[in-house]
Amino acid sequence: MSEPSIWWPIPVSSSRWFSEEQRRASRRYHEPIQRAAVMRSTGQLFGVLAAWWLIDRNQPTIAWWWAVGAVLGAVTLPRVAADAWHEFVHEPRFGIASVSPAAFVITTVGRLGVEGGLLAIGLALLREADGARWSTAGVACAAAAVPLVSALVGPRVVLILHRAVDVPLDHEAHHHVAALAAAHQLPTPRLVELDQASFEGANAYVTGQRSDLTVAVSHRLLSGPDALLRHVVGHEITHLRHRHLLWSALAASVSIGVTVAAALVIATRLAGGSARLPVLVLVAACVSQPFRLVLAWLSRANERLADRSAMRHAPISPELIKQLHLSDRPLLEPPRLARWQSSHPAPGERLEAAARSTDGPSVF
Numbered sequence: 001m002s003e004p005s006i007w008w009p010i011p012v013s014s015s016r017w018f019s020e021e022q023r024r025a026s027r028r029y030h031e032p033i034q035r036a037a038v039m040r041s042t043g044q045l046f047g048v049l050a051a052w053w054l055i056d057r058n059q060p061t062i063a064w065w066w067a068v069g070a071v072l073g074a075v076t077l078p079r080v081a082a083d084a085w086h087e088f089v090h091e092p093r094f095g096i097a098s099v100s101p102a103a104f105v106i107t108t109v110g111r112l113g114v115e116g117g118l119l120a121i122g123l124a125l126l127r128e129a130d131g132a133r134w135s136t137a138g139v140a141c142a143a144a145a146v147p148l149v150s151a152l153v154g155p156r157v158v159l160i161l162h163r164a165v166d167v168p169l170d171h172e173a174h175h176h177v178a179a180l181a182a183a184h185q186l187p188t189p190r191l192v193e194l195d196q197a198s199f200e201g202a203n204a205y206v207t208g209q210r211s212d213l214t215v216a217v218s219h220r221l222l223s224g225p226d227a228l229l230r231h232v233v234g235h236e237i238t239h240l241r242h243r244h245l246l247w248s249a250l251a252a253s254v255s256i257g258v259t260v261a262a263a264l265v266i267a268t269r270l271a272g273g274s275a276r277l278p279v280l281v282l283v284a285a286c287v288s289q290p291f292r293l294v295l296a297w298l299s300r301a302n303e304r305l306a307d308r309s310a311m312r313h314a315p316i317s318p319e320l321i322k323q324l325h326l327s328d329r330p331l332l333e334p335p336r337l338a339r340w341q342s343s344h345p346a347p348g349e350r351l352e353a354a355a356r357s358t359d360g361p362s363v364f
């Protein structure tokens with residue numbers, strides 16, 4: 001049987017892999033996120049429309065601050081509320097608070113900083129619009145640098161937030177990391193463990209470029225079944241081998257640069273003077289959507305590639321992968337729209353792919 005393409009999902013129902021009760025619990029867990037997304041979009045829309053209305057009544061100054069407040073509030077408040085819900089309310093089925101209060105506060109402040117900063121750049125641009133000190137190209141390049149910078153420093157900040165420490169040299173995991181890195185012709189990465197209190201789930205991620213690679217694994221994964229650890233490390237090292245982090249950051253950079261440039265050009269043509277902020281926000285929101293879908297699609301292809309490579313270098317039973325999906329904030333049955341927007345294939349699809357790549361009859 002030929003291998004399925006990494007570009008397209010294997011059609012499969014999650015009911016083949018997860019019980020109705022597990023899927024229901026997962027949906028309950030994710031409902032606040034969906035509610036927050038709807039509230040955020042609605043808030044943005046109403047804020048922008050209200051600003052427009054004020055501009056129409058020759059109240060441009062109030063309109064400015066109205067729009068800024070509405071967008072900032074719409075972006076941040078529901079998200080903060082959803083995060084608080086997620087991080088601190090113990091979900092009945094999974095029962096884990098996965099991020100420490102310190103990490104939560106820093107992450108929230110970081111998000112506010114990024115979003116507030118982007119808004120401030122927009123405002124500065126618009127205030128300078130008559131003098132045109134910042135050209136469209138300059139602003140687009142500045143915006144495009146954001147994903148590159150965050151790809152460079154972000155993972156290191158996350159390591160600090162999760163209080164990562166080196167895994168003791170006598171731990172078996174070092175052999176897996178060295179063997180899997182050698183299989184991909186990579187130098188042996190540094191292996192660190194994420195602090196249990198700040199990262200409760202079973203998960204791992206990688207950072208760095210060729211000479212400075214780090215594999216970070218959670219305590220739960222490190223102390224779990226050996227085969228699962230090897231498989232997850234194999235998946236992560238494939239991301240390093242194919243430089244997925246770098247390519248994703250470049251793709252995000254191009255997408256943001258083009259979105260900002262297009263939004264500025266279109267908004268300037270559609271409306272002049274103080275009407276630009278609402279137009280800018282609306283145009284940027286429309287232009288960015290197709291890019292988001294393409295980026296998510298590319299990310300899912302990278303994940304399928306990493307899954308397949310891990311299966312080849314560190315085979316594992318689908319039952320163990322299932323435990324992994326159940327342990328860490330699972331969305332076992334994402335709605336169709338969420339699948340298109342997701343950076344990872346749906347758990348059911350990943351399990352199906354694993355089952356198809358293992359030799360012999362499936363036990364399921």
Ligand SMILES: [Zn+2]
Binds near residue numbers: 235236239303306
């Ligand atoms: Zn991955």
